[in-house]
Amino acid sequence: MVTIKDISKRCGFSTSTVSKALNNSLEIGQETTAIIRKTALEMGYLPNTAARSLKTNRSNNLGVLFIDEMQSGLSHEYFSGVINSFKVEAERLGYDITFISHNIGNMQMSYYDHSVYRKCDGVVIACVDFSDPAVVELIHSEIPTVTIDHIFNDCTAILSDNLTGAKDLVHHIYEYGHRKIAFIHGENTSVTKRRLAGFHKACDALGIKVPDEYIKAARYHDPRSSGLATRELLNLPDPPTCIMYPDDFSFIGGMNEIEKHSLTIPDDISVVGYDGIYLSQVLRPKLSTFKQNTEALGKEAAAHLVESIVDKKTYLPKQIWIAGELWIGDSVKNLNFE
Amino acid sequence: MVTIKDISKRCGFSTSTVSKALNNSLEIGQETTAIIRKTALEMGYLPNTAARSLKTNRSNNLGVLFIDEMQSGLSHEYFSGVINSFKVEAERLGYDITFISHNIGNMQMSYYDHSVYRKCDGVVIACVDFSDPAVVELIHSEIPTVTIDHIFNDCTAILSDNLTGAKDLVHHIYEYGHRKIAFIHGENTSVTKRRLAGFHKACDALGIKVPDEYIKAARYHDPRSSGLATRELLNLPDPPTCIMYPDDFSFIGGMNEIEKHSLTIPDDISVVGYDGIYLSQVLRPKLSTFKQNTEALGKEAAAHLVESIVDKKTYLPKQIWIAGELWIGDSVKNLNFE
């Protein structure tokens, strides 16, 4: 391990000067800086993060907190996309990432303690139970945090625009001539609330009356519950002509149920998903869906988190809405040409 | 931040004694240890990882290296499963994990340099191009490493038993009366080689002659290439009665193609996948597949990596084969009852 001291010996400048030169201090002459940087490169110097962190109380390390129960976090393409993009941008900005958990070794630790323990400069929070006191503790702590898809006071939130997403889907379905639109929604979260709001707003604006039995509750990422809801919808005396699913993956449950009823998509029944995962684009018929911009979500989260760390004094919490994109596939029948 | 010094002042023992007591040194009396641990708990003491790491040259941090191009790493359920399990076991053993990359900030860094920079006690390597010199450099360095699904000299490897997997699938298909079995395999990796070996071994043992045109090359996780291969197979003068796919997800491409030929699964054509991802179990008909034990893979990887770190002097590299499980769905027709 080559240290700052080795460089100091090699080129005759003191360790203080070397340290300053490597940190681009204006205090040091240009020529000396050049010499020092050159020998550092030659000797293969790598700064000792531990020593640096000990001295500066910063780690260039960002925490990622997401729920890991049932392994649903990483395996959900939406979150894995967001986290991956977060990672790429964080690394570009010079930060590594560490997962925050509540048990490390045999110690039971709060999320906050773990973040302190690992000296995270900031933490991004996604896909968790936002009512969990441990999560709230972390958010209200002195550690900069950014949440994804949930709004907290005094904390920057990066939000996928679910209201517009649901609205755009309804409008698309409406334009294709449908008036009987059912909506199977996920469990009761702020995301779901926004989508429901968008759905009703669009329907109201378009003059569509939605009977209560067209609104069904299911769970995200769970084809079984969506399948059950689909069955109930198809068995209604006056079934819908189009069904909106909680997400692309859940639609698989609906697909099975529709096939079981000997119906075909989109000729007998139209459907749309949500998310725009890989799967949605390889199914036939191709699924019409609303693509969430996971790349932008992760990138913005990293960018704002770092900004809030660097400008800790002046930074003001913001809410960043990330637009998505309507992806029109072949799963909604155009009734206008009948 | 409460430090060891604060504890020292509070309970009258020197910092050396406090440090030793907190590290369970036998040098310190039981009573004193109890007192010190108690006050540490009361004061909410958390060890300063930076200081500790600086002194001991260990970080209690494990690196995870997997390729991130095309975001295919995290979004592939197989790898996300392995990594998640790795994370859980690593945390149980007192380690955090950090992703290893080759560009951090504006510095371009080798994987090895990044691992040194972050003071990783060890690194697990998965889902990368194992011929990449940067990967080889890391594996041959002094940093303990464990590879997943690839064998290197002098490096512990955790391997999903792909040979048995392919063999078991063939046997299952054979038992159901099929004699014309096609195999669409993924790109040329050691995993693919093992599966091909298993396939041919089983066919030989069962006395099945496999015509060359029944073996098709496609890509993993790519329904399009599997769809093309499927088309070619279905258009053969003497088409197979069962098709084996590179993985469950790729099968979607085959599914579309089969439907396009107005054939139904499994009545007209039988299929099996590989992996046992969530999707395979919610499709109808349920996909027969070979479930890879991602949980065991990740857990064993973490356990052996930590073991090789702790017993650095005496540890000998091993190869650990992880068995999978045949999951029989409804996608293979039983021809014995005709």
Added chain:
DNA sequence: AACAGTAACGAACACGTTTTCGTAACTGTG
């Protein structure tokens, strides 16, 4: 020439641990 001002560098300390070594008190043995 005297002076203030600045530019460029070094000495020394501190960050919070772990660890080596020394020392005092205690224990048991003859």
Added chain:
DNA sequence: CACAGTTACGAAAACGTGTTCGTTACTGTT
């Protein structure tokens, strides 16, 4: 009681940085 051996603890150094505060030497002004 003398002695060796053990137990329990403390003093001090070290890990590799960043930073504060001096200290030179040089520049330009009057």
